[in-house]
Amino acid sequence: MTTSNPALTAGTMVHLADSTKRKWAHGDVREIAAGKLGPDADLLPAEGNSWDWRLSIASIERSGEFTPYEGFDRTLTVIVGELLELTIDGTVQAVEGLRPLKFSGNSTVSAALPTGEVLALNLITRTGVLRGNVRIVELSKKREQHLFGGQLGVLLQGKATVLREETEAPFELRDTMIGGEEDSPRISGRGFMAVVSLDLP
Template sequence: MEIIRFAELKPRPWRNGGGVTRELARFPEAAGDESWDWRVSIADVARAGAFSGFAGMERVLTVIDGELLLLTVDGAEHPLEKYRPFRFSGGADSAGALPTGDIRDLNVMTRTGAFKGYTSIIELSKKRAHPVFAGQFGILLQGQAAVSTVAGQTADADSVQAADAGEPLGRYDAVVGSDTGTPEILGRGFLAVVSIDPVPEHPAN
């Protein structure tokens, strides 16, 4: 079972000085900046301004702390409220404004035609474990939770005790999914489930 601890991630300042990004994962891992096929990161946005362009990429952006990001994409304004994922082209002319103050957002970027990224926000339960499968990341956004490899999705008293004795998660810690010994998360709060699916190749006509 692999857990990416948010507190151990190195913040990387933006070139325009408007915020910092902490990268959770990328593929391939050894790829240089902007040569990866997908990336999952968390950014702190402290100042309004233009977003960096990522031509050939698709982005799913979700505000995970703070109230509102006013995102402008190719001249159209989109008010992004907390926990509402928004998909747009990485190559679009985009900028963000902060009418209610600083925000933190979750970014999922995938190379168009190779991968497709999805973000879902779910409410955790202490009675029903949430599994995290291969190709997924479970990121604790709020609350208290623990992760274990308890078999089955419906937790009984014994499995709840096992999960409580498992690995506790801090805020923004990410659980890497697996189909072997699938990690399962129990607790109270909100979880972001990021799924990255390969795009099947289409046979030539």
């Protein structure tokens, strides 16, 4: 998949609607962003297909085998739908909504849809080059959630606002905010957000 190369500077909002919808074996996929990680935890855009991490949202509408990603780690989070059943190297894993599951891209993986199609947030990171983590946080209007360097926040449910210095902007459903060390974006509202953290090993 060729990357869309959005700007990844701190405080940038990446709108999912601006990403081209593409077909994949199990449904449709929209790439949020892809790139590398700088030494100061800066997110650097990908150059063509040269990337160490990629974040996307995909529909899983049909059962069947996933394409392997050898040399990468994958973290999958169901964001719409009740349940996805993955068989990973022969072991069945029930993936419930908003519960990230990490597994090796080298694994043999097949999907089943016991409760119907789902929508999933997918993080892929190059093994040994980057470590990726997805954490689901419940947002509050009273307690701000900061996004720091090497972090992206994806609004999964609800309504939220982004604050930087004295500015305030709406945070729309399934859009992504890029974090930063200086004047880190602060998120408040009601709902759930995926905090994607990228670190050097």
